Amino acid sequence: MTEQSPALDNLLSETRTFPPDGEFAAQANAGAGMYAEAQSDREGFWAEQAEKLDWESRWDQVVDWSNAPFARWFVGGRLNVAFNCVDRHVAAGFGDQVAIHWVGEPGDTREITYAQLQEEVCRAANGLASLGVVAGDRVAIQLQMIPEAIVAMLACARIGALHSVVFGGFSPTALRARVDDAEAKVVITSDGQYRRGKAAAMKAQVDEALVGAESVQRVLVVRRTGAETPEEVPWTESRDIWWHELMATQPAEHEAEAFDSEHPLFILYTSGTTGKPKGILHTSGGYLTQAAYTHRVVFDHKPGQDVYWCTADIGWVTGHSYIVYGPLANRATQVVYEGTPNTPHEGRHWEIVQNYKVSIYYTAPTLIRTFMKWGSDIPAKYDLSSLRVLGSVGEPINPEAWMWYREHIGGGRAPIVDTWWQTETGAIMISPLPGVTHTKPGSAQAPLPGISAKVVDDNGAEVPAGGGGYLVLDKPWPAMLRGIWGDDERYRETYWSRFADQGFYFAGDGAKYDSDGDIWLLGRVDDVMNVSGHRISTTEVESALVSHPAVAEAAVVGASDATTGQGIVAFVILRGSSTDAGEQTVQDLRNHVAGEIGPIAKPRQIMVVSELPKTRSGKIMRRLLRDVAENRDVGDVTTLADASVMDQIASGLKSGS
Numbered sequence: 001m002t003e004q005s006p007a008l009d010n011l012l013s014e015t016r017t018f019p020p021d022g023e024f025a026a027q028a029n030a031g032a033g034m035y036a037e038a039q040s041d042r043e044g045f046w047a048e049q050a051e052k053l054d055w056e057s058r059w060d061q062v063v064d065w066s067n068a069p070f071a072r073w074f075v076g077g078r079l080n081v082a083f084n085c086v087d088r089h090v091a092a093g094f095g096d097q098v099a100i101h102w103v104g105e106p107g108d109t110r111e112i113t114y115a116q117l118q119e120e121v122c123r124a125a126n127g128l129a130s131l132g133v134v135a136g137d138r139v140a141i142q143l144q145m146i147p148e149a150i151v152a153m154l155a156c157a158r159i160g161a162l163h164s165v166v167f168g169g170f171s172p173t174a175l176r177a178r179v180d181d182a183e184a185k186v187v188i189t190s191d192g193q194y195r196r197g198k199a200a201a202m203k204a205q206v207d208e209a210l211v212g213a214e215s216v217q218r219v220l221v222v223r224r225t226g227a228e229t230p231e232e233v234p235w236t237e238s239r240d241i242w243w244h245e246l247m248a249t250q251p252a253e254h255e256a257e258a259f260d261s262e263h264p265l266f267i268l269y270t271s272g273t274t275g276k277p278k279g280i281l282h283t284s285g286g287y288l289t290q291a292a293y294t295h296r297v298v299f300d301h302k303p304g305q306d307v308y309w310c311t312a313d314i315g316w317v318t319g320h321s322y323i324v325y326g327p328l329a330n331r332a333t334q335v336v337y338e339g340t341p342n343t344p345h346e347g348r349h350w351e352i353v354q355n356y357k358v359s360i361y362y363t364a365p366t367l368i369r370t371f372m373k374w375g376s377d378i379p380a381k382y383d384l385s386s387l388r389v390l391g392s393v394g395e396p397i398n399p400e401a402w403m404w405y406r407e408h409i410g411g412g413r414a415p416i417v418d419t420w421w422q423t424e425t426g427a428i429m430i431s432p433l434p435g436v437t438h439t440k441p442g443s444a445q446a447p448l449p450g451i452s453a454k455v456v457d458d459n460g461a462e463v464p465a466g467g468g469g470y471l472v473l474d475k476p477w478p479a480m481l482r483g484i485w486g487d488d489e490r491y492r493e494t495y496w497s498r499f500a501d502q503g504f505y506f507a508g509d510g511a512k513y514d515s516d517g518d519i520w521l522l523g524r525v526d527d528v529m530n531v532s533g534h535r536i537s538t539t540e541v542e543s544a545l546v547s548h549p550a551v552a553e554a555a556v557v558g559a560s561d562a563t564t565g566q567g568i569v570a571f572v573i574l575r576g577s578s579t580d581a582g583e584q585t586v587q588d589l590r591n592h593v594a595g596e597i598g599p600i601a602k603p604r605q606i607m608v609v610s611e612l613p614k615t616r617s618g619k620i621m622r623r624l625l626r627d628v629a630e631n632r633d634v635g636d637v638t639t640l641a642d643a644s645v646m647d648q649i650a651s652g653l654k655s656g657s
């Protein structure tokens with residue numbers, strides 16, 4: 001396999017294990033027998049999970065893989081996803097149960113019961129329909145973490161329209177690319193968003209994105225900050241409409257129509273190895289089945305008892321599956337928090353856990369490491385005894401962070417579930433099961449019951465215990481992507497060509513078995529970076545850099561970073577002969593990338609160089625640049641077209657600093 005970061009080496013010698021607590025195990029949703037049960041009758045096992053949903057008509061076939069790699073699950077079944085997430089709970093008598101404890105960044109709060117959620121989703125469904133949105137249409141949503149974001153997603157699902165949620169931190173250029181690719185008919189956004197105590201404009205940015213966007217007929221605007229100047233909230237009378245004004249005219253009842261199990265539910269764009277983001281397509285029955293199943297067993301969620309909190313943003317798949325679809329299908333009571341973890345103080349999350357008695361908390365390693373940096377005295381000031389399950393997602397969690405999480409947040413008692421999955425997999429695939437698994441700091445351990453994954457070598461042969469290679473998924477799963485929007489060829493090429501002979505899905509991650517056969521994820525093996533759990537392609541950042549008039553050429557690498565997992569380091573060759581880049585140029589370039597993609601893609605560091613290391617066939621050798629970025633001695637340079645390039649880079653850096 002390709003090089004692996006030395007920081008990960010220490011993961012492989014971890015010997016600590018934590019057996020499940022007997023009391024926890026006795027009440028757990030998961031049981032050890034599930035593995036064997038799923039093994040002996042995979043389809044029967046998944047059918048059993050699907051039966052926990054409400055279907056208008058049952059499927060005739062659990063899975064149809066005859067047209068691989070395009071799967072169909074619960075073939076012939078019909079259901080309404082939003083009905084399953086909301087209405088059925090109200091019908092069962094739980095209308096008064098709180099669905100969402102919403103906490104705004106400035107400190108305002110809202111409690112939304114399932115009955116109220118139903119009313120809001122119905123109004124929004126009627127509202128969208130009144131704007132001409134019909135099943136199969138695409139609706140782009142760029143909203144911060146406010147209840148309307150969830151309502152908008154569910155309203156789309158209810159009428160069979162596909163939502164394409166675009167992270168609020170993405171630039172107008174990035175939003176526009178996604179709107180155009182999906183040909184969105186409606187865009188839903190807000191006047192502005194609170195971020196670190198300040199209100200930032202949103203509508204103005206969206207308007208900038210939509211200049212000349214042909215597919216867009218209407219823009220729905222949620223009022224959040226109350227911004228009202230034409231600079232902050234520019235208005236196009238024939239196109240724009242306030243969310244609250246539209247909702248006020250809509251009936252609170254809406255008949256939910258059932259759709260085919262394979263009816264598309266959403267598109268979510270994610271970075272690949274080329275510059276153009278991929279529109280990952282998910283459908284209804286299989287996706288909801290696995291989102292609900294995993295939420296139930298991995299978090300041991302008990303409706304009516306637990307208070308659940310996933311700290312993700314709905315702009316990412318974690319927000320889709322573990323804020324919206326999984327938890328709501330399972331009748332969760334959950335916290336949704338609008339803001340940043342250190343506004344107004346660094347104990348904000350723990351204060352919320354204490355106030356709402358949060359029992360299940362799901363977050364990302366990058367945030368755990370940030371909490372570590374802020375100091376364990378901060379969580380120590382709060383009562384965190386309600387916490388009983390802790391989750392991690394987005395990147396490998398280093399054992400130090402895992403142990404800190406266990407001790408300082410989980411009181412040395414709450415099991416930690418390190419969940420591996422991807423936008424493409426739709427739901428959790430590899431994870432310990434609380435109450436069953438003896439957990440190990442840093443390892444995601446084993447595929448869930450019903451899921452099959454392997455670590456294989458270059459030829460697709462499974463590696464023995466102790467061996468490393470590539471992670472593959474060797475059997476279809478219910479929540480798997482159904483393709484890339486508008487690009488079947490790219491779908492086959494990206495995921496199914498690497499191990500075409502074996503018919504394996506190639507995840508793009510390196511992995512390893514330890515001597516117990518547990519799986520350790522080792523990071524991406526392709527040109528995809530993982531910065532704070534966000535996937536960013538090196539090519540995308542390179543394209544952004546070369547689109548700046550001062551840049552002739554750029555190469556980008558992900559260098560290991562103690563807090564964010566990886567940090568973006570760019571090497572650029574400027575136009576003209578100068579390598580003497582002023583601080584101003586570097587700042588301009590960083591801001592340019594933020595403008596092209598979004599602030600999350602801003603390089604941590606930009607080094608101006610006179611040459612880039614290339615192979616004879618012209619491929620940039622990122623491995624060498626990573627050595628430089630991580631202050632290591634540069635490795636083997638024999639395949640370089642010009643072996644002196646690395647010396648030039650090294651000396652150029654010295655003189656530049």
Ligand code: WT7
Pocket residue numbers: 270316317318392393394395396397418419420421422423424444507508509521522523524530533534535
């Ligand atoms: C990539 C998927 C899944 C939601 C968040 C990210 C990395 C994710 C883990 C984990 C090691 C992980 C992988 C994967 N990743 N979870 N528990 N341990 N690595 O979704 O943006 O689609 O990124 O995130 O590299 O391929 P995504």
